[in-house]
Amino acid sequence: MNVKHMMLAVFILMTVVLGACSSESSGESDSADGSKTISFIHWRGEDKEVFDKLIEKFEKENEGIKVDMTIYPSEQYQSTAQTLIRDGEVGDVFTSFPGSQFEIMDKAGLMTDLSGEEFVSNFNESLLEAGQKDGKQWAVPYQLVFNQPVYNKGIFEELGIEIPESWEEFLAMNETLKENGYSPMAFPGADIGPGQLMNSMMMNNATDEDIFTQLENGETKLTDEWWVKTLSQFKELADKGYFQDDSLGTKHDGAIALMAQEKAAMLGSGSYAMASIKEQNPDMELGLLAPITVPADEAVYEGIHTTTFMLAVNKNSDTKDEAKKFIEFLSQPENASTYANETGQHLTVNDVNYESEVLKNTADWMDKDTRFQPRYLINSADIEKAVIASIQSVIGGTSPEDAAAEAQKVVDQFVE
Amino acid sequence: MKAGKSIYLFVVPGLILYLIFFIYPTISALFYSFTNWDGLSTEYDFVGVSNYVEIFTADAIFRKSLVNNIEFMLFVVIFQTLFSLVFALFLTKNSKRSVFLRALYFFPTILSSVSVAFIWSYMYDPNLGLINTVMQAINLDSLALNWIGNEDIAIYSISAVQVWFHTGQMLIIFVAGLQGIPKDLYEVAKMEGANKWQTFKKVTWPLVAPAATIVVAYTTIQSFKAFDLIFAMTRGGPNYSTEILATLIYNTAFRSYRFGYASAESVIFMIVIAIITIVQMRVLRSKAT
Numbered sequence: 001m002n003v004k005h006m007m008l009a010v011f012i013l014m015t016v017v018l019g020a021c022s023s024e025s026s027g028e029s030d031s032a033d034g035s036k037t038i039s040f041i042h043w044r045g046e047d048k049e050v051f052d053k054l055i056e057k058f059e060k061e062n063e064g065i066k067v068d069m070t071i072y073p074s075e076q077y078q079s080t081a082q083t084l085i086r087d088g089e090v091g092d093v094f095t096s097f098p099g100s101q102f103e104i105m106d107k108a109g110l111m112t113d114l115s116g117e118e119f120v121s122n123f124n125e126s127l128l129e130a131g132q133k134d135g136k137q138w139a140v141p142y143q144l145v146f147n148q149p150v151y152n153k154g155i156f157e158e159l160g161i162e163i164p165e166s167w168e169e170f171l172a173m174n175e176t177l178k179e180n181g182y183s184p185m186a187f188p189g190a191d192i193g194p195g196q197l198m199n200s201m202m203m204n205n206a207t208d209e210d211i212f213t214q215l216e217n218g219e220t221k222l223t224d225e226w227w228v229k230t231l232s233q234f235k236e237l238a239d240k241g242y243f244q245d246d247s248l249g250t251k252h253d254g255a256i257a258l259m260a261q262e263k264a265a266m267l268g269s270g271s272y273a274m275a276s277i278k279e280q281n282p283d284m285e286l287g288l289l290a291p292i293t294v295p296a297d298e299a300v301y302e303g304i305h306t307t308t309f310m311l312a313v314n315k316n317s318d319t320k321d322e323a324k325k326f327i328e329f330l331s332q333p334e335n336a337s338t339y340a341n342e343t344g345q346h347l348t349v350n351d352v353n354y355e356s357e358v359l360k361n362t363a364d365w366m367d368k369d370t371r372f373q374p375r376y377l378i379n380s381a382d383i384e385k386a387v388i389a390s391i392q393s394v395i396g397g398t399s400p401e402d403a404a405a406e407a408q409k410v411v412d413q414f415v416e
Numbered sequence: 417m418k419a420g421k422s423i424y425l426f427v428v429p430g431l432i433l434y435l436i437f438f439i440y441p442t443i444s445a446l447f448y449s450f451t452n453w454d455g456l457s458t459e460y461d462f463v464g465v466s467n468y469v470e471i472f473t474a475d476a477i478f479r480k481s482l483v484n485n486i487e488f489m490l491f492v493v494i495f496q497t498l499f500s501l502v503f504a505l506f507l508t509k510n511s512k513r514s515v516f517l518r519a520l521y522f523f524p525t526i527l528s529s530v531s532v533a534f535i536w537s538y539m540y541d542p543n544l545g546l547i548n549t550v551m552q553a554i555n556l557d558s559l560a561l562n563w564i565g566n567e568d569i570a571i572y573s574i575s576a577v578q579v580w581f582h583t584g585q586m587l588i589i590f591v592a593g594l595q596g597i598p599k600d601l602y603e604v605a606k607m608e609g610a611n612k613w614q615t616f617k618k619v620t621w622p623l624v625a626p627a628a629t630i631v632v633a634y635t636t637i638q639s640f641k642a643f644d645l646i647f648a649m650t651r652g653g654p655n656y657s658t659e660i661l662a663t664l665i666y667n668t669a670f671r672s673y674r675f676g677y678a679s680a681e682s683v684i685f686m687i688v689i690a691i692i693t694i695v696q697m698r699v700l701r702s703k704a705t
Contacts, residue, residue: 075651079670082456104673108456190565190650246542248654249565254541263543381671382477392654396567403655413474 037066038322041084042095043077044309046275050342058329065322085110088316092323096139096310098130099376100384105312111138112313112320119328127348130307130372140327141307144346146288146365147270147373148200148303150277153285155182155265163289166296167233174242177265185237186255186264189248193255194391195384197268199304199373200290202230207300209371212378218415222390222408223401231390231400233293238395243268248395260284270304271365274358275344288362303365306373307348386410442686448679455675467680477656477664478681482688484571485660489639489692491575492582496635497628499583504590505620518591522584529581533648536577540564540649564650567657574649574658578642586631593627594620629700633693640689661685 040055048071055067070090072080078097082104085091096102096111105111114120115137120128123140131139155161159180164170177184187193202211206226214220221227237243244250244258252269259267260280266289267273274286290303311330313323329335336349341356346366354360378384390407394400449467453460471478503521507514524532539546540563548560563573597620605615621628643662646652652659652667665685669678 075647079666100671104456107454189654244543246562246565249540249542249562251537251541254544257544381667385667385671389653389655393567396565396654398655409476413470413476 035064035066036319036322037068038092038317038319038326039090040067040069040093040326041072041077041081041091042069042309043072043074044343045071045073047339047343050339053342054330054335054338057335058326061329062322062325065325067326081105082108082110085314086316088314088318091314092317092319093326094312094314095142096131096312097376098141098306098308098310098373100379100381102130102133102139102310103379106133106138110312110315112315112317113138114140114313114324114327117324117328119324119331122328122331122333122350123348124350127307130376131310131312139310139312140331141310141348142330143272143307143309144348144366145270145272145306145308146303146346146362146370147196147306148288148290149185149197149266149268150259150271150274151266151287151289152259152262153287155262156287165292165299167291167293169296170291170293171236171240171242174237174240178241182262183244183258183264184242185244185266185268186250186258187243187247187268188250188252188255189243189392189395190251192252193247193250193268194388194395195375196270197234197291198230198387198391199371199375201233201293202226202374203290203301203304203371204292204294204299205230205233206374209374209377212374212383215411216378216380216383216415222387222404222411227387227390228400228404230293231394231403233291234391235394235400243395248392256280271362272345274362278344278358286358286361288365300369301371302368303370304373305365305370306376380414383411383414445679445682445686448676449683451676451679452674453676453679454673455669456673460676463676467677468684470677471680471684477659478661480656481652481659481661481664484656484658485640487571488575488578488642488660489636491572492578492639492642493632493635495575496579496583496586497631499579500586500631501590501624501628503583503587504594505616507587508591508594518584518587520584521587524581524583525585527581529644530648532577532581533645537564537649540573564658565654567655570650570654570657574642574646577649578639578645581645582635582638586635589627589631589634590624593624597623625700629697632696632700636692636696637689640685661688 040051048069051069055069059066078101081091081094081096081101085094086108096105113136115135117137120137120140127141127144128137130141131137155177156163159176161173161176162169164173174184187197208214211220211226215222238247244255244264250258252273255264255267255269256273256276257280258264259273260277262281262284267277271288277284277286288303290301292299292302311327313320313327317323330339331349333349333351333353336347337353337355339345340347340352340354340359344356344358346352346354346359346363354363375384375387378387386407390403393403393406398406448460450462450464451460452463452467503517507518507521538544542548542560542562542565545563547563551557551560561569564570601619601623602615605619610618640660641662642660643666646658646660646663647666650658652663661681662685665678665681668674668681
């Protein structure tokens with residue numbers, strides 16, 4: 001083989017390699033038949049079925065628009081969504097978590113301003129704040145979840161337990177459950193538990209909603225009373241055996257199983273777990289409660305809510321109008337009701353007809369004094385991780401003071 | 417036959433791919449390690465060596481991750497090498513039984529790491545998991561531990577999974593090395609009256625040492641990069657007890673969006689692996705000779 005042939009071989013190889021790469025990245029939103037395809041990306045694999053149904057209906061109602069849905073695992077979505085949607089090839093409609101991911105999306109200028117859109121009025125105005133920045137509506141939160149323990153109503157009724165209104169009552173309730181052979185709370189300490197239960201555990205210990213902003217500015221510390229007290233209360237629950245054995249080794253699925261098998265009377269995560277519990281034990285009646293960590297007359301908040309699954313339109317999309325039509329479709333009460341009832345989620349949309357028993361039973365929480373999930377107001381992922389690690393540390397046996405001091409060292413690294 | 421200059425063209429495709437996918441990212445990482453780039457903006461500032469200074473002076477989590485990584489590596493290198501060598505010694509012959517067992521031991525290697533993590537997370541569950549259920553059933557309650565929830569043992573529990581996952585792969589390397597040893601050497605040793613240990617020490621080990629060098633070096637690098645297993649099983653928890661450098665760098669880059677700082681961590685990571693691998697290679701080669 002001479003040099004010319006070799007050069008040709010190399011050229012062909014390079015052409016094939018580069019050709020393969022380029023065909024990957026040339027996403028088409030217009031097809032030959034004139035229809036437009038919008039890409040919809042999110043992280044809720046459990047909602048695939050209902051979204052398939054809704055997308056089918058949307059495509060029938062909007063001839064010429066197709067929706068290509070891609071679902072990523074939640075953890076992967078949190079870390080890669082920003083990169084995926086940057087060039088506008090995917091994620092014409094994308095979703096965002098509130099808090100740090102929304103801040104990053106905003107900082108990178110990835111969202112279209114939705115402020116003037118008519119469909120915004122389909123949402124409950126008081127629940128849209130998480131998608132606002134600098135007076136503009138960049139995303140519309142779709143789901144409303146309550147990040148506080150779920151409880152088994154049957155067990156509570158059987159033992160004559162009233163919903164506790166103070167820390168003393170909460171401890172007494174746990175003791176009663178324990179004495180009667182139940183693990184009071186299934187706590188998924190290996191994954192989401194600490195980051196979820198911390199919200200209701202601290203809501204009345206630090207009532208200022210800016211507490212984590214102050215922490216990030218160096219105006220308060222984790223070694224201050226509000227956080228050390230929260231850690232002490234976590235430790236008290238663990239030391240008294242109110243969490244299941246070895247709770248730091250239990251993942252959310254395992255904790256849900258303990259709850260569904262009626263080995264535990266409460267689950268330390270949130271309302272979004274209710275559908276999974278009901279799936280495993282359809283006869284179980286469920287309710288929501290939050291630990292009140294102060295005397296009853298000092299309690300300011302009754303629980304925690306999060307407006308999440310925030311729908312946004314990609315600023316670099318070629319199909320912005322079609323993308324907005326899809327969000328408008330999802331915000332129509334009839335379609336929102338389908339989504340809510342089939343997924344067991346409360347929504348931020350007005351006039352939703354909640355038909356499922358679980359949603360009806362917990363609808364009263366929409367009128368209670370709940371506070372937006374404090375953890376989502378931590379902008380630094382490093383600080384968030386340090387806060388969660390301090391909870392795991394006290395449950396693992398460290399003193400609250402030492403765990404708080406250890407976590408504060410990480411915070412100090414990021415405080416200007 | 418004279419090959420001529422055209423022979424050099426054969427290395428071009430490989431070289432181009434190596435330049436694009438290894439050299440370029442490495443140089444980029446080095447460059448960005450001196451910046452405060454957030455991975456999203458087009459703008460960034462040069463911050464000199466301040467990322468490196470922060471890592472060495474103020475970053476307790478980096479130090480903890482490095483220590484965890486070394487513990488993880490030591491456990492995996494020792495047990496994976498030992499198990500794979502012992503199994504290989506018993507399965508060197510190409511009998512049907514040996515071939516079947518080699519395939520069986522190799523089987524975990526072909527599974528996806530996420531599946532392995534999922535299976536073992538379930539096995540390790542303290543309340544519903546298979547391991548504790550079996551321990552309790554045979555009255556060994558004291559061995560029903562909080563495998564991945566106890567800060568003191570979590571890193572070793574994951575190390576054990578890593579050993580289970582890759583022993584079969586290393587076994588194959590050892591088997592290839594053992595099969596290459598001439599049989600007459602064993603016959604001579606037998607004639608000289610050497611016992612099994614003496615035969616292993618004087619014949620098998622010196623000749624299988626090059627394979628051991630590969631196994632140890634590969635296992636070391638593999639242990640430092642055991643991102644997927646740890647990320648899927650514990651995400652570095654509880655309380656950073658299973659955080660290793662690879663998961664830390666991922667979090668710094670893709671959760672905190674501090675790409676400049678993550679690049680500095682990566683550069684240090686690369687240097688640590690290089691030093692350990694070079695030292696290992698020298699020690700093992702000197703032992704072998």
